[in-house]
Amino acid sequence: VMKYRTEQYRDVYHALQVIRFIKDSTPQVEVFLRMHQLESGRLPRNLAFPLEPEDEVFLAIAKAMEEVVEDNVDCYWLVSSFVNQLNNKYKDSLPQLPKVLEQYLNVEDNRLLAHLKACSAVSKLPYNLWFKKCFAGCLPESSLQRVWDKVISGSCKILVFVALEILLTFKMKIMALTNAEKITQFLENIPQDNTDAIVSKAIDLWHKHCGTPVHLV
Template identity: 75%
Template sequence: MTEDSQRNFRLVYYEKMGFRGVEEKKSLEILLKDDLLGILPPHHESHAQVMAYRREQYSDILHALRVIRFLGPSMSQVEVYLRRYQLDSGKLPRSPSFPLEPEDQVFLAIAKAMEEMVEDSVDCYWVIRSFVSQLRKYRDALPLLPKAFEQYLNLEDSRLLSHLKTSSALSKLPNDLWFKNCFAGCLPESSLQRVWDKVVSGSCKILVFVAVEILSTFKIKVMALSSAEKITGFLENFPQDSSGAIVSKAIDLWHKHCGTQAHSA
C-alpha cells in the first residue's frame, strides 16, 4: 500500500501540529487547518483553552442566528453550517428567504461531504470553514482547470477527447461538480479524503487528474454513448466501486505530470 493510500487530508495537519494519539486526533479535529491560517497560538498548552473558546463562540453565534430567525427546526445541519459561515464572513443575506449564491451551493456540497468525515458538529464547522478558506486561495486557478483537463486528456487519450468533442459533450462535462465542489458528492469519503489531501497541501491540479482518470476508467462506456446528455449523466453518477482505483491512478498521473513544485499548483 502506498503512502498516499494510507493518509487522508486531516492527518497531514495533525502531524504538523505534533498530535499522534487517536484520542487526541478525535478531540482536536477543530484544529485541522486553523494552524495554517495563523489563528492558533504557537504554544500547545493553550490549545485546550482555545478549543473551549471556539465552542462557546459557536454556541453564541447559533443563539444569535435563532434570535434573528435565520435558523429553524427543520434545517439540516449543513444549512446551519452555512448560516454560521455567512454570518462569520459578513455575507449573511437580509432575509433567510433570499436565494443561495453559487458559492453557497459549493459550501453546502463540501459541508455535506465533511459531515461524513468529522463526527463532532463544532469541530466539523471549523474544518469546513478552513477548507473553504483554502479553496479561496485557488480562486484564479479553478476556472483554468477545465482547459487543463482537456490538455491532459489529450496527452493520455486523444481518441477519447475527440469523442467528447464530436458528441458535443466536452463543453457539458460536470465541471462544477468536479472542480468547484472538489468532487464532493461525486466520490465516497475514503477516496475524497485522498484527493482533498492534495488540495489542502497546495495543489488543486489533482482535481484535473481525477477527472482524466474517471474518463479513462470508463472509456468503453463513454465511447458507446453518442449524446452529450447521456455522457454527462453517466459521469455525474458513475459506479462508486471503482473510486479507490481511480484516485490511486490519478495520484500517479499527478506525480507524472506535476512532479516538481513549480507545476503542482
C-alpha cells in the same frame, strides 16, 4: 484553540437563533451554511432568498465533511477553512482547470478527447461538481478524503487528475454515448465501487505529470 473555536461556534449559533435564521430542527449542514454566511458578511435579508451557486458548493462540501467528522465544531471549522482556501488561495487557479484537463487528456488519450469534442461534450462536462465542489457528491467519503488532503496541503491540480482518471476509467462507456447530456449525466453519477482505485491512479498520474522537481525537468 479548541476552546476559542467552541465559544465562537456557540456565539454565532446563538446569534442565528436570535434572528430566527435557525431553529432546533434545522439540518446541521444548513446551520453550517448560515453560520458561514454570517461570518463572511453574506447572510441574506431573509430565509426566502434563493441560494447562490457558492452556497450550493458549501452545502455539498459540508454534507461530505459531516459524514467523516462527528464533532459539529470541528466539522464547521474544517468546512469553513476548506471553502475559504478554495475561494482565496485557488480563486484564480480553479477557472483554469477545465483547460488544463483538456491538455492532459490530449496527452493521455487523444481519441477520447476527439470523441468528446465530436459530441460537443467538452464544455458540458460536470466541471462544477469536479472543480468547485471538489467531487463532493461524486466520490464516496473514503475516496474524497484522499483527494481533499492533497488540496488542503497545496495542490488543487489533483482535481484535474481525478477528473482525467474518471474519464480514462470509463472510456468504453463514454465512447458508447454520443450525446453530450448523456455523457454528463453518466459522469455525474459514476459507479461507486472502484473509486479508491480511481483516486490511486489519479495520484500516480499527478506524480507522473507534476511530480518531478523543476531542476530535473
